Amino acid sequence: MKKITDERLKLKNLKVIRLAFVIQYIGIIGLLSYDYIKNGQEGLDGNPLWLLFIITNVVMAFGAMPISTDHENLKKSPSYSNYFFVSLLIGVAVAVLTIIMSPSSSIRTIVLIGALFFICFLVPFTVLYHFRKKNFDDSNEDE
Template sequence: MQKIKDERLILLDLKMIRITFLVQTAGIIGILGYDLITAGFEGMRQNPLWIVFMITTVLYTFLSTSISVDYFEGTKTYSKKGLQIGFGIITIISVLWGYLTSISEGNTALEGFIVGGVIFASTAIPLLYVHYLRKKRTEE
């Protein structure tokens, strides 16, 4: 199989991939919606398609982040102050959420710590990634 070199064909191929992705995502959402109606939220989450949907969504979000950073136009595209403010906000949210989890009925302090840590990590990683991309773009 030869590599496509014509830009029109490459663009057409990318459009077909996008349409395929949209149809696949709509099918997954339809199946998960059916599970939500018939088996409830827990039944929907136990479907393996839920994991596929979550992984696809997270991957798409990370891949589109670099495009968002390229599209961002401004004289100052990154700042350490903005990064510090972001870390302050996610720290407050993580601690608050972890505390509320730990004081809720049937949960322990360890579970609250785990929930807070997961929330912190899942928001800190994208924050650092966007900061890195913006810093790299301004250095170029």
């Protein structure tokens, strides 16, 4: 297969790949919806397409981060403590909501749920911080 060197053809190829991905994505959502309607939440949890759907969304989100941070014009260096405290606040808020919604839950379960949400928000915030910091440092070197 010959390597594509024309920019127009590369763009056209990317559009075809995007269309195929959208069709595949819609198909996965359709299959998961059908499984949910037929078997309920229990059937959906056991479906390997559910895991594929979650992994695809995570990869898309992490893949879009460097692209979105390239378009930002930061006036000052990003602060990691802001990301940490936002993640901590979300973890505490989820723990409090768990106490309100399920008062019979054990303290261990509440702390575990809050800690999981804290980690799940801290990881992408940390990656985003590093992209923003790198872009800020690169833009200051250019000046």
